[in-house]
Amino acid sequence: MQFEAVIGLEVHAQLLTRSKIFCSCTTTFGSPPNTNTCPVCLGMPGVLPVLNRKSVECGLRLAVALGCEIRRRSIFARKNYFYPDLPKGYQISQFELPLAEHGRVEIEVDGRKKEIGITRIHLEEDAGKLIHSDTGDPFSYVDFNRSGIPLAEIVSEPDLRSPEEAHAYLVLLRSVLRYLGVCDGNMDEGSMRCDANISLRPRGEAAFGTRVELKNLNSFRFVKHGLAFEIRRQGQLLADGGTVHQETRMFDPARGETIIMRSKEDAHDYRYFPEPDLPPLLIEDSWIEKIRAEIPELPGPRKDRFVREYGLPNADAITLTEEKPLADYYEEVARASHHPKAAANWVLGEVLHLLKEKKLRIGELLFTSKDLAGMIGLLDIGTISGKIAKTVFEEMSRTGKPPGEIVREKNLVQITDEKAIVAAVEEAIRTNGKAVDQYLQGKQQALGFLVGQIMKGTRGKANPALANRLLRERLEELRKS
Numbered sequence: 001m002q003f004e005a006v007i008g009l010e011v012h013a014q015l016l017t018r019s020k021i022f023c024s025c026t027t028t029f030g031s032p033p034n035t036n037t038c039p040v041c042l043g044m045p046g047v048l049p050v051l052n053r054k055s056v057e058c059g060l061r062l063a064v065a066l067g068c069e070i071r072r073r074s075i076f077a078r079k080n081y082f083y084p085d086l087p088k089g090y091q092i093s094q095f096e097l098p099l100a101e102h103g104r105v106e107i108e109v110d111g112r113k114k115e116i117g118i119t120r121i122h123l124e125e126d127a128g129k130l131i132h133s134d135t136g137d138p139f140s141y142v143d144f145n146r147s148g149i150p151l152a153e154i155v156s157e158p159d160l161r162s163p164e165e166a167h168a169y170l171v172l173l174r175s176v177l178r179y180l181g182v183c184d185g186n187m188d189e190g191s192m193r194c195d196a197n198i199s200l201r202p203r204g205e206a207a208f209g210t211r212v213e214l215k216n217l218n219s220f221r222f223v224k225h226g227l228a229f230e231i232r233r234q235g236q237l238l239a240d241g242g243t244v245h246q247e248t249r250m251f252d253p254a255r256g257e258t259i260i261m262r263s264k265e266d267a268h269d270y271r272y273f274p275e276p277d278l279p280p281l282l283i284e285d286s287w288i289e290k291i292r293a294e295i296p297e298l299p300g301p302r303k304d305r306f307v308r309e310y311g312l313p314n315a316d317a318i319t320l321t322e323e324k325p326l327a328d329y330y331e332e333v334a335r336a337s338h339h340p341k342a343a344a345n346w347v348l349g350e351v352l353h354l355l356k357e358k359k360l361r362i363g364e365l366l367f368t369s370k371d372l373a374g375m376i377g378l379l380d381i382g383t384i385s386g387k388i389a390k391t392v393f394e395e396m397s398r399t400g401k402p403p404g405e406i407v408r409e410k411n412l413v414q415i416t417d418e419k420a421i422v423a424a425v426e427e428a429i430r431t432n433g434k435a436v437d438q439y440l441q442g443k444q445q446a447l448g449f450l451v452g453q454i455m456k457g458t459r460g461k462a463n464p465a466l467a468n469r470l471l472r473e474r475l476e477e478l479r480k481s
């Protein structure tokens with residue numbers, strides 16, 4: 001029997017606020033353990049939470065960007081459970097009346113677009129962090145710096161059908177979070193975390209199978225591998241006539257397998273009830289409209305526009321728009337140079353290579369987008385050759401000097417004077433008799449070698465097309481003589 005996977009993702013995004021969601025402690029990452037704490041986030045008795053306005057604004061930005069309906073009145077609830085990193089014995093979250101519901105995003109896998117529903121977005125506080133000793137001590141440490149950091153939980157509809165779709169959804173979500181500036185999206189630092197619900201059903205059937213929740217998917221790779229393993233495991237189980245149990249499993253990256261953590265609890269196990277210390281959260285229309293007006297063009301629509309407006313291949317447009325600073329940079333180069341395709345080639349090629357090699361961010365480059373556009377212009381009007389352009393680019397990235405200055409200082413102007421090139425052609429023919437003989441005997445490769453010698457003789461400055469033509473003409477004369 002053929003099975004189909006049904007996948008829904010729950011993503012927790014740490015919101016980029018300066019203080020915690022219910023107290024004024026800083027959210028700075030990397031402080032000494034338990035220094036960013038106060039009686040509120042340590043869960044002392046008798047304290048009262050006060051909601052951080054900025055965390056609501058971040059949640060609203062996300063809700064608007066994901067096309068959600070925003071509740072004008074939402075409430076916070078207590079989710080009761082015991083854990084050593086949760087000193088209150090409950091987490092303040094939202095349950096029945098979340099901030100936003102019924103949104104959607106459009107993902108693309110292998111050029112095929114698909115809409116994925118967003119069930120809900122709600123706000124909640126993060127828990128502390130347990131640090132398990134690696135020296136064999138029989139105890140663990142707890143750090144409450146993370147306790148009370150604002151989170152947005154984004155729950156998708158079970159619309160995903162493969163690990164590849166889940167991966168595309170997560171990449172897009174991270175991109176949107178970063179475009180909006182509401183979360184840094186770093187999965188390896190835990191500021192974006194993902195759990196997955198996955199079940200299998202016979203292909204063509206409408207009813208869902210029993211779902212398993214997967215935890216610890218803390219990288220894009222783990223999401224893909226964890227889901228792929230679970231599809232195989234559940235498929236095998238069902239094919240053998242077994243039953244899938246509702247349970248929570250953890251992905252073990254070392255073994256590439258999922259292992260059982262606990263049989264799954266249901267929502268009623270948490271005994272949710274409205275948080276008595278916080279009034280309902282009321283959102284005015286004017287606030288939503290103000291936020292709507294501030295939302296930047298998002299990666300999906302921007303990608304489509306790059307294809308339409310600049311004539312770029314889809315894959316190139318996807319790479320260019322995943323991160324906003326790169327997309328902004330590309331557009332500046334494209335507009336200033338009036339050569340969107342050349343701009344894309346340089347940004348996707350040399351610029352990305354440089355960023356990767358030097359471990360830089362786009363804002364840390366020594367030269368500006370205008371300088372790169374200027375260099376593309378010099379190439380376009382023939383002042384420099386393609387080969388020299390690489391030299392100029394290297395010099396720009398090393399010194400930050402404008403391209404015009406580099407070309408003047410280093411005397412890199414392309415040679416388009418026929419007489420000068422003819423001299424270089426003669427020299428190449430005179431000193432490479434063997435290659436000339438080979439060409440005359442019909443070996444076409446010898447031509448490339450001779451052009452290379454001419455370029456070398458002119459330190460890369462000869463116009464290649466001209467050098468090629470003049471060389472061929474001279475060789476044909478030799479053949480006839």
Ligand SMILES: [Zn+2]
Pocket residue numbers: 020023024025036037038039040041042148
């Ligand atoms: Zn605090």
